[in-house]
Amino acid sequence: MEGSFNSDSGLLPLQTETEAEAAPVASTPVGARGALLRAVFREERFFLILSVFIGIFSGLAVVCFRFAIDWCRVYLLGSGYTLSRLRLLLAPSLAGLVIAVLVIHVFPLARGSGVNQTKAALYIYNGYIPLRTAVGKFITAALAIGSGHSLGPEDPSLQIGASLASALGRRLHLSRDRMRLIAPVGAAAGLAAAFNAPISAVLFVIEEVIGRWTAGILGSVVLSAVSSVVVMRWFLGSESLFRIPPVELKRPSELIAYAFLGVVGGLASVAFSSGIVTLRPRFKALPRWTQYFQPAAAGLLIGLIAVLGAPQVMGAGYEYIDEAIHGQFTWQMLAILAGLKIVATMLSFVSGTPGGMFAPTLFIGAMLGAAVGGVEHVILPHLSWSPGTYALVGMGVLFAGFLRAPMTSVFMVLEVSGNYSIIVPVLVANTFAYLISRRLQPAAIFDVLTRQDGLELPSMEEQREEGILRVEDAMQPVTGPVMDADESLEHAFQLADAKASDVLLVRLNPTGWSSLVRHELETMIKEGKGNLTLGSVLIGRQIPLLHPDHPLDTALRYLDRWPLVPVVNRADFRKLEGVISESDVLKRYRDLGEG
Amino acid sequence: MTLALQGGKKIITTAEKKRDLRLYFSHEPAILALLFFLAVGLFLGVTGLSHIYYAQRESLANRWFTRGVTDLKAQRFQNAVADFRTALLYSRGDYTFQLNLAEALLGLKRTDEAYAYLLNLWEQEPENGLVNLELARIAAHKREIEQALRYYHNAIYAAWPGDQEVQRRETRVELVDYLLGINAKAQAQSELIALAANLTDDPVQQARVGDLFLRAQDYEHALNEYRLSMKSGRNDAAALAGAGMAAFQLGRYDLADSYLQAAVAANPNDAQSEARLKTTELVLRMNPFQRQLSVAERDRIVIEAFGSAGERLKSCSSSGHSMGSVSAGSVPGGLAERWEKLQPQITEQGLRGNPDLVEAAMQLVFDIERQTSVECGPPEGTDMALLLIAKLHEGS
Numbered sequence: 001m002e003g004s005f006n007s008d009s010g011l012l013p014l015q016t017e018t019e020a021e022a023a024p025v026a027s028t029p030v031g032a033r034g035a036l037l038r039a040v041f042r043e044e045r046f047f048l049i050l051s052v053f054i055g056i057f058s059g060l061a062v063v064c065f066r067f068a069i070d071w072c073r074v075y076l077l078g079s080g081y082t083l084s085r086l087r088l089l090l091a092p093s094l095a096g097l098v099i100a101v102l103v104i105h106v107f108p109l110a111r112g113s114g115v116n117q118t119k120a121a122l123y124i125y126n127g128y129i130p131l132r133t134a135v136g137k138f139i140t141a142a143l144a145i146g147s148g149h150s151l152g153p154e155d156p157s158l159q160i161g162a163s164l165a166s167a168l169g170r171r172l173h174l175s176r177d178r179m180r181l182i183a184p185v186g187a188a189a190g191l192a193a194a195f196n197a198p199i200s201a202v203l204f205v206i207e208e209v210i211g212r213w214t215a216g217i218l219g220s221v222v223l224s225a226v227s228s229v230v231v232m233r234w235f236l237g238s239e240s241l242f243r244i245p246p247v248e249l250k251r252p253s254e255l256i257a258y259a260f261l262g263v264v265g266g267l268a269s270v271a272f273s274s275g276i277v278t279l280r281p282r283f284k285a286l287p288r289w290t291q292y293f294q295p296a297a298a299g300l301l302i303g304l305i306a307v308l309g310a311p312q313v314m315g316a317g318y319e320y321i322d323e324a325i326h327g328q329f330t331w332q333m334l335a336i337l338a339g340l341k342i343v344a345t346m347l348s349f350v351s352g353t354p355g356g357m358f359a360p361t362l363f364i365g366a367m368l369g370a371a372v373g374g375v376e377h378v379i380l381p382h383l384s385w386s387p388g389t390y391a392l393v394g395m396g397v398l399f400a401g402f403l404r405a406p407m408t409s410v411f412m413v414l415e416v417s418g419n420y421s422i423i424v425p426v427l428v429a430n431t432f433a434y435l436i437s438r439r440l441q442p443a444a445i446f447d448v449l450t451r452q453d454g455l456e457l458p459s460m461e462e463q464r465e466e467g468i469l470r471v472e473d474a475m476q477p478v479t480g481p482v483m484d485a486d487e488s489l490e491h492a493f494q495l496a497d498a499k500a501s502d503v504l505l506v507r508l509n510p511t512g513w514s515s516l517v518r519h520e521l522e523t524m525i526k527e528g529k530g531n532l533t534l535g536s537v538l539i540g541r542q543i544p545l546l547h548p549d550h551p552l553d554t555a556l557r558y559l560d561r562w563p564l565v566p567v568v569n570r571a572d573f574r575k576l577e578g579v580i581s582e583s584d585v586l587k588r589y590r591d592l593g594e595g
Numbered sequence: 596m597t598l599a600l601q602g603g604k605k606i607i608t609t610a611e612k613k614r615d616l617r618l619y620f621s622h623e624p625a626i627l628a629l630l631f632f633l634a635v636g637l638f639l640g641v642t643g644l645s646h647i648y649y650a651q652r653e654s655l656a657n658r659w660f661t662r663g664v665t666d667l668k669a670q671r672f673q674n675a676v677a678d679f680r681t682a683l684l685y686s687r688g689d690y691t692f693q694l695n696l697a698e699a700l701l702g703l704k705r706t707d708e709a710y711a712y713l714l715n716l717w718e719q720e721p722e723n724g725l726v727n728l729e730l731a732r733i734a735a736h737k738r739e740i741e742q743a744l745r746y747y748h749n750a751i752y753a754a755w756p757g758d759q760e761v762q763r764r765e766t767r768v769e770l771v772d773y774l775l776g777i778n779a780k781a782q783a784q785s786e787l788i789a790l791a792a793n794l795t796d797d798p799v800q801q802a803r804v805g806d807l808f809l810r811a812q813d814y815e816h817a818l819n820e821y822r823l824s825m826k827s828g829r830n831d832a833a834a835l836a837g838a839g840m841a842a843f844q845l846g847r848y849d850l851a852d853s854y855l856q857a858a859v860a861a862n863p864n865d866a867q868s869e870a871r872l873k874t875t876e877l878v879l880r881m882n883p884f885q886r887q888l889s890v891a892e893r894d895r896i897v898i899e900a901f902g903s904a905g906e907r908l909k910s911c912s913s914s915g916h917s918m919g920s921v922s923a924g925s926v927p928g929g930l931a932e933r934w935e936k937l938q939p940q941i942t943e944q945g946l947r948g949n950p951d952l953v954e955a956a957m958q959l960v961f962d963i964e965r966q967t968s969v970e971c972g973p974p975e976g977t978d979m980a981l982l983l984i985a986k987l988h989e990g991s
Contacts, residue, residue, distance in 0.1 A: 081684065
């Protein structure tokens with residue numbers, strides 16, 4: 001029984017907002033109404049407190065996840081900076097075999113990055129994510145990343161957080177609406193802890209998972225993200241992911257160089273996402289038995305890349321991003337690493353190995369950014385070349401172009417760099433990358449992946465781009481009679497008769513509008529009320545005001561009660577801009593559907 | 596609980612809501628307490644786990660760091676870099692590890708990478724002496740003089756592990772060395788004065804500072820430092836040679852003679868001091884303006900000097916330089932002509948009969964030595980001594 005108090009467990013009763021709204025408030029006594037409002041308020045408050053606990057639990061889980069990844073790395077690949085060739089080949093391959101068995105037989109929902117699964121939980125499964133998924137994701141992703149597969153810990157952390165939150169919500173028998181919200185709250189906590197960047201995590205979850213901003217959601221998401229970051233920093237320290245060198249834009253003309261980086265980053269994003277989008281269904285279409293060997297084969301190839309001289313592509317690769325930021329690679333090496341990381345990540349991801357795309361995206365972006373900066377410096381030596389700045393901007397560029405989260409991409413760079421001087425280059429480069437990526441690959445990677453999985457989740461990007469129909473798009477010019485409230489019913493009837501109009505609009509004093517239907521007028525005239533003024537018979541029948549810029553949906557709320565609703569000027573409520581009826585709205589929607 | 600449906604929406608009756616409310620109020624504290632204790636329990640569990648995790652990392656970090664230090668000492672910089680990088684994997688941001696990595700990178704001449712690490716360290720601890728010193732060295736290497744001086748000065752006034760005074764002194768010595776390298780002698784002299792002021796009674800250090808004063812061409816201070824060094828009872832050959840050199844440069848040839856003699860006696864292989872001693876002895880022997888010199892002795896010196904100058908003039912002319920046509924200073928006419936003209940008068944009898952000839956003859960000798968040193972290269976032996984006497988005579 002959703003949305004109700006669970007009498008078996010005796011846990012808290014949490015009603016839904018819909019239920020609260022729908023309750024016959026007007027007919028209940030004043031004391032009961034007050035109690036209900038208090039209950040609703042108390043529920044909100046409880047959810048906020050719960051968000052803090054979700055943040056704490058997710059933070060603890062992410063800390064353990066980080067420990068697990070590091071232990072896997074030490075025991076599978078070795079503790080040294082330079083690794084033995086045998087281990088480089090064997091560790092990711094053998095781990096791939098184990099992962100395949102676990103994913104196929106024990107944790108089938110652990111496959112993939114975790115972002116889409118969290119979205120699916122929100123939109124399809126009413127916030128339900130099995131706890132087993134969190135356990136599976138934890139084990140398989142730690143094995144994969146620790147053994148050198150080219151994947152990151154952020155997206156799995158997001159899913160682990162969401163899964164823990166979902167389990168907690170179920171245990172507390174939260175209402176359906178709350179259950180739908182709780183997964184993103186956990187997701188934000190998981191991502192924030194993994195990234196050590198609460199603002200970016202909140203933005204990403206709002207921008208890519210929930211897709212809307214409301215005070216209630218924002219409060220919970222922020223609280224959970226902040227509490228998880230506090231926990232994470234308690235155990236892992238408050239250092240940022242990278243050591244950030246001083247960032248400076250000496251001349252505005254250098255923005256052209258960053259714009260070029262945006263173009264290159266946009267093209268690289270398209271290449272990266274196209275590769276995944278093309279290869280993934282082909283790998284999935286291979287015979288089932290091959291799925292046991294796909295992660296192992298991917299691991300072997302990645303190991304081979306490492307043996308051939310690029311061990312940097314293994315794992316999340318944060319330490320190498322740090323080195324790139326500090327100019328420790330030549331631009332040729334940076335470009336090679338960017339290309340190889342794209343290949344390695346594609347292999348890991350399309351083989352179904354659980355793990356995230358965030359870290360590889362940042363890696364590719366950093367390498368590409370620093371490489372482009374290096375080339376530009378060779379061609380234009382007068383530019384104030386700083387590999388750190390280009391690498392940071394590059395990270396944002398790939399984030400905007402590949403993950404298609406434009407707001408998050410900007411704030412992520414700001415949060416990671418802690419330097420606001422970088423905002424202008426980031427904005428310029430990200431805009432170019434985003435536009436190029438959108439132009440060449442209309443659907444965002446996460447949307448394509450969900451469709452490949454046979455799901456139809458709302459695309460946040462498409463929602464953002466969708467035009468909103470407004471009242472002005474459907475309203476019609478005023479052709480019927482419009483009368484003042486002090487005129488008589490008799491006069492009104494004559495006018496309606498003369499104009500052969502069924503609905504009569506009445507301008508009330510001092511402001512407001514009402515309407516009378518022709519047959520109502522007729523009845524009142526027959527009852528001998530012809531000398532009464534319109535205002536006297538229309539008391540309490542004021543039509544809610546509509547303005548031309550109101551969303552068309554708003555008009556629909558009133559049209560079942562009022563056959564014709566006046567659309568009035570925002571500055572002068574007595575001035576009519578037009579009128580709107582149910583048929584006008586439906587016609588507009590019909591036209592849109594046909595168009 | 597009864598659910599009524601109205602317009603497709605679920606309606607909860609007021610009575611049910613009241614009951615829910617009561618239950619909610621009564622259970623909320625219990626739920627929050629449960630969550631709190633669960634969080635505390637998990638927190639403690641993760642704390643235990645983190646102790647194991649960090650203990651392992653610390654052990655790995657120390658193991659790799661120790662290897663790195665060994666490699667660094669053995670100048671196996673490549674291995675040291677890998678070791679320190681590994682150590683940093685397990686103890687990210689560790690100051691000492693980063694500093695050692697920077698040192699190893701400097702050993703590999705990977706200055707830019709080292710610079711990035713050092714800059715990061717500097718931001719963490721701007722008062723660290725070693726970091727400032729390494730940054731100064733890199734800036735000096737990059738010929739960024741202002742930066743180098745800034746970092747050197749930071750290093751001089753920075754905090755150092757161990758004996759701070761020694762480290763600071765060594766840094767200032769390095770700074771002086773750098774300043775002398777870029778020919779900023781005046782700045783070097785200022786630094787040396789500050790350095791000398793803070794010296795303890797260590798004869799080795801005093802002699803070392805004397806050497807630096809000597810390089811900075813501050814001979815007075817150099818001589819002073821050597822004297823202080825020797826005052827402490829340490830008459831080593833180098834200090835004696837340095838003092839001799841300083842006295843020689845100051846034109847105090849008597850003093851130079853005694854120091855140089857002692858230096859050569861202490862170190863017979865010191866050819867430079869020996870050569871300088873010979874020149875000093877010649878200066879002392881060939882100077883006709885010395886007091887307590889008999890007339891006969893003075894005349895003999897003038898005749899010898901005049902002859903020597905004539906020889907120098909001839910050898911210079913024979914190497915293609917026309918001394919006859921060259922005017923010497925304010926004296927009109929060619930040097931050769933002047934020498935030829937004066938030569939018959941420069942005899943014992945001539946000089947005794949006309950004492951003013953001593954001055955005229957020596958003036959011509961000095962003109963010849965100066966001019967020939969310009970035209971025909973630095974003189975040697977007696978000519979060198981005569982040139983030095985000329986300088987001495989000018990100054991008196």
